[in-house]
Each structure stands twice: as structure tokens, then as C-alpha cells.
Amino acid sequence: MEYIESISGAEEIGITLVRAPEEGIAAALIGIGRPGLRVEAVFAMTVSAEAARISVVEGKRARRVTASEPLLALVRESRARSARSVAGPWWRMSMRIDEFALVETEYDYGEEPFPGDQLFRPEAYRDDIAAYPRPRLPVWLAAYIGHADRQSRGRRSAALAARADRLHGVRQRLLGEGFPELPRLWARWAALAAAHVAVGSEDGPRIVPDTGWYEAARNASSGSSLYVLPGGRAVLSGGVWNAPPLNAAYNGGIELPNLYAGAPDWVTNAALNPRAAVGLLSFCYWWDGERWYRGESPSVRQCGAALPPIWSAGSVLETIVRLLSAQPSLAQRAGVARLMSAVERGAVGAASLVAAFGSDADIDGAYRQFASAGLVPAEVAGSAEVPVDGNGSRRNGPLG
Structure with a gap:
């Protein structure tokens, strides 16, 4: 049995894994298929939640297989042993076995968001971090478990914030920079x-009536939206996946920038990019019919990865x-x-x-x-x- 092993998100950390559980997992997966068939398996795991997706592939057809308890026990052992590494325990492990029983294993440390069917509730990751403390989390995961709706701006909260800004002399700033x-x-x-x-x-990008959407092809975690509102107004907002202020807030305990500082009360969730709902908005600009404004958002050039x-x-x-x-x-x-x-x-x-x-x-x-x-x-x-x-x-x- 020959192994090809790769580490996702931890290539340069110097991870050393004990092979015994992985060999047992591979042997079990080979036994699920039969000679000449491919087997693809993905395991997601924390100390309090787990999920497995196993498929036996023949040509263009795939058959789902339920993971047995002995197989899952091996996966748990593999993860527990990986916790002794510098990177800590993996979040997901993928194993692919080709028609010739060549095994390829990949460990996912969360540098990119997990697919929906292998994303657990925030409490599962909090439990895991309590058991295995980590010096840093991927920004998206740190936001997922700790955003606490800090970027949400409902109608009532927008009206209250706009009133408070006027009372305390907080003003919106011109965006400038020759932005169209x-x-x-x-x-x-x-x-x-x-x-x-x-x-x-x-x-x-794409257009639907009154709304423009864009998700960056090279990094699907960066993107933006342009909402056109009645009265010739608009809101352009979005997120750059690795924006330093987000990392500083979720991994360094620093306050998130007030993207809505001085914003009018019509800048609400209804006109914001969906990233605001998960705490991953890194910029917000608004057009009042004559000019573009911003709060504590960075310059447009710093947000280029999220814009067409x-x-x-x-x-x-x-x-x-x-x-x-x-x-x-x-x-x-x-x-x-x-x-x-x-x-x-x-x-x-x-x-x-x-x-x-x-x-x-x-x-x-x-x-x-x-x-x-x-x-x-x-x-x-x-x-x-x-x-x-x-x-x-x-x-x-x-x-x-």
C-alpha cells in the first residue's frame, strides 16, 4: 500500500503524524470497495461532533457508504495523535484510494471555509478549542464562532446608531480616490x-434588478455586492477574506472597525453584503446621490480582491x-x-x-x-x- 500525503493549510509547519491509524483507515476503505474501484472519504471531527462522507466510485457513478464504528474509532485515534503535532489536531481528513490501491491523504486545518455538510454548530468548535487551545484560528472560523452579530445593522439599530453619531459628532468621510x-x-x-x-x-460579476454581485474566482471567500436603492442611493460592501482588521479583531482581541461610522439610517442589513451576517464584512461604502462615503473602512484599493x-x-x-x-x-x-x-x-x-x-x-x-x-x-x-x-x-x- 503506497501513500501520498499532503497537508492543507499547514505545509510549512513541520507536522509529524504517526501512521498506524491512517494505515488502518486506508485498509478499511479498500475493503469497502473492490479491486478496480475508487474510494473517496472525508471525515470532519471535533471533540463533540463528527461527520463522515464515503463514496465508492465506479466510472461516473458514485455509491454512498455509511462509516462503521470501528472505522470512526480509527479516525478519532488519528485525530488525537495529530493533536501532538505543532499545528494541533486537524479539522477534516480526506482520503482517496485509486483503482490501484494508491492512497492519498490530506489534512485540512481550515484555511478555507468548510463545506456546509461538514460545518458544525459554533459550540462544537468552541468545545474543541477548549480541549486543544490554538494560538490562532483561520479568520473565517474565528468569526463564525465569535462574531456575535457585531456587524448586523437592522432598521432600528441603524436609526439609533445614526442618531447617536449625530449627537456625538461622528461624521461620514468622503471616499475620494477617483472612485467612479x-x-x-x-x-x-x-x-x-x-x-x-x-x-x-x-x-x-452578475446583475439582477437593483443588485450587482461578485465573488472572486481565485478566492471564493472574497466578494462584494452593490445594492441600488430608491432615490439614487446605493451601498457597496463586501469582504476580503484575509483582511488584517478582521484577523486583529478575531485573533487579537482588538475592536472591529466601525464600518458604519457616520452612516445614514438607510444603510441596513437589507442593503449589506451577506458577509455582515457572519462578521466577515471588511468594507462598506455608500452613495447618497452625489458622492461616495465611508466610515472606518479601508481605501478602495485595499479592497480590490473583493471587487470586479x-x-x-x-x-x-x-x-x-x-x-x-x-x-x-x-x-x-x-x-x-x-x-x-x-x-x-x-x-x-x-x-x-x-x-x-x-x-x-x-x-x-x-x-x-x-x-x-x-x-x-x-x-x-x-x-x-x-x-x-x-x-x-x-x-x-x-x-x-
Whole structure:
């Protein structure tokens, strides 16, 4: 039996593990399958909770298998022995066995969020940390067990906070830094969303009526949202997964920055990125109809990992051109430039989409992104399937 062992999140810590339990686990998993089949197993464990997912794979078909008590006892022993290592006990262990009985084992120390079916209640991790103290936790896990709704901002709490800020002279600060005003920001977000849809990319930003979403492809733990509110207002918020202030707060005991310092009472949970609900919001900006403001959020440049490349029309154009081709032609570049001009005028038509993306692209999908953003002229939108709100009225977006 040959082993290939890798450590997730602890490659450079110098971990030494005793092999005996792992050999027994591998032997048990090989016995579950039969020669020529693959077995994939993932075990999640704390001192008070555990979960196992075992699949026997044959071709494209997978069969789930229940973990036996003797097998789980071996997994517990493996974790207990790993607690003697510098990194402490692992949170998840994966073991894959190929058709030739080659075993690959990986230990997960939580550098990335656990999948939902292997994420326990916060108390399970608190129990484990009490049994096995650790000098530092991954930021997401530290927030998960200790955020205590500190970033939540309901309607009542927002009104009280705004009143208290006025009373104590706490003022919002101009964002500055040449950040695009809302109409341009919204148009660029929509253009990037349409381009990703046009080429069939699952990554990149997206637009639904009144809302822009973005999850960074390279790190799914960073992302942002742009909510457009009545009266030409908007809230742009999100989180960078490894933001220093979050680490300082959850691992160093320092107060979280007041992202809502001086914020108006309409900056509430309804307009905030869902990361606020789990304590992982690292920035919040708001547009009052004329300017962008912030509280104690960092500069926009420090939040770039969580935002699509909307800094300038040139950055959007280059991103779209690279999506279309590794070696774009002059005609492609010109087509995208003309589309960007139409986008910023709020006058996107089907012909400009074909000229920019090509006739083989998903033109209908790209069109729907622009229609959702309110960037299709009314006379064109009238003959197309444009999203409507609950009252049957067309959504026009911040451009009109």
C-alpha cells in the first residue's frame, strides 16, 4: 500500500503524524470497495461532533457508504495523535484510494471555509478549542464562532446608531480616490457581467434588478455586492477574506472597525453584503446621490480582491477583451470600445452586443444582464423580455 500525503493549510509547519491509524483507515476503505474501484472519504471531527462522507466510485457513478464504528474509532485515534503535532489536531481528513490501491491523504486545518455538510454548530468548535487551545484560528472560523452579530445593522439599530453619531459628532468621510460615481460604476459592473455571460464563464460579476454581485474566482471567500436603492442611493460592501482588521479583531482581541461610522439610517442589513451576517464584512461604502462615503473602512484599493475591475473604462475594456480572446483583433477591440460607449450612455442594443462579443456568444444572456441593469433603451426594452418589479413597472437602474 503506497501513500501520498499532503497537508492543507499547514505545509510549512513541520507536522509529524504517526501512521498506524491512517494505515488502518486506508485498509478499511479498500475493503469497502473492490479491486478496480475508487474510494473517496472525508471525515470532519471535533471533540463533540463528527461527520463522515464515503463514496465508492465506479466510472461516473458514485455509491454512498455509511462509516462503521470501528472505522470512526480509527479516525478519532488519528485525530488525537495529530493533536501532538505543532499545528494541533486537524479539522477534516480526506482520503482517496485509486483503482490501484494508491492512497492519498490530506489534512485540512481550515484555511478555507468548510463545506456546509461538514460545518458544525459554533459550540462544537468552541468545545474543541477548549480541549486543544490554538494560538490562532483561520479568520473565517474565528468569526463564525465569535462574531456575535457585531456587524448586523437592522432598521432600528441603524436609526439609533445614526442618531447617536449625530449627537456625538461622528461624521461620514468622503471616499475620494477617483472612485467612479454610481452611474458609471453600475454600467461597468453590468458590462463585465454581460461579457462573462456571453462567453459562458461561471466566474465574474452578475446583475439582477437593483443588485450587482461578485465573488472572486481565485478566492471564493472574497466578494462584494452593490445594492441600488430608491432615490439614487446605493451601498457597496463586501469582504476580503484575509483582511488584517478582521484577523486583529478575531485573533487579537482588538475592536472591529466601525464600518458604519457616520452612516445614514438607510444603510441596513437589507442593503449589506451577506458577509455582515457572519462578521466577515471588511468594507462598506455608500452613495447618497452625489458622492461616495465611508466610515472606518479601508481605501478602495485595499479592497480590490473583493471587487470586479471597475476602476476605469480602460480596465473594463481590457478585461472584456481578454475574456474574448488571448490575442484579440483590432476589430474585436473596436467592437468592445463601441459597446462601452453605448453602455455608459444607457443605450445598449443587440447589434452592439454582436459586434463586441461575436455571433457565437450568448447574446441573449448578455442582453438580459444589461436589461436587468436598466441599460436598454425604453423603445428596445418594450419589445424584449425585460425584468419587472412586483408592481409591473420596469426597473430603470441608476442611469434612468
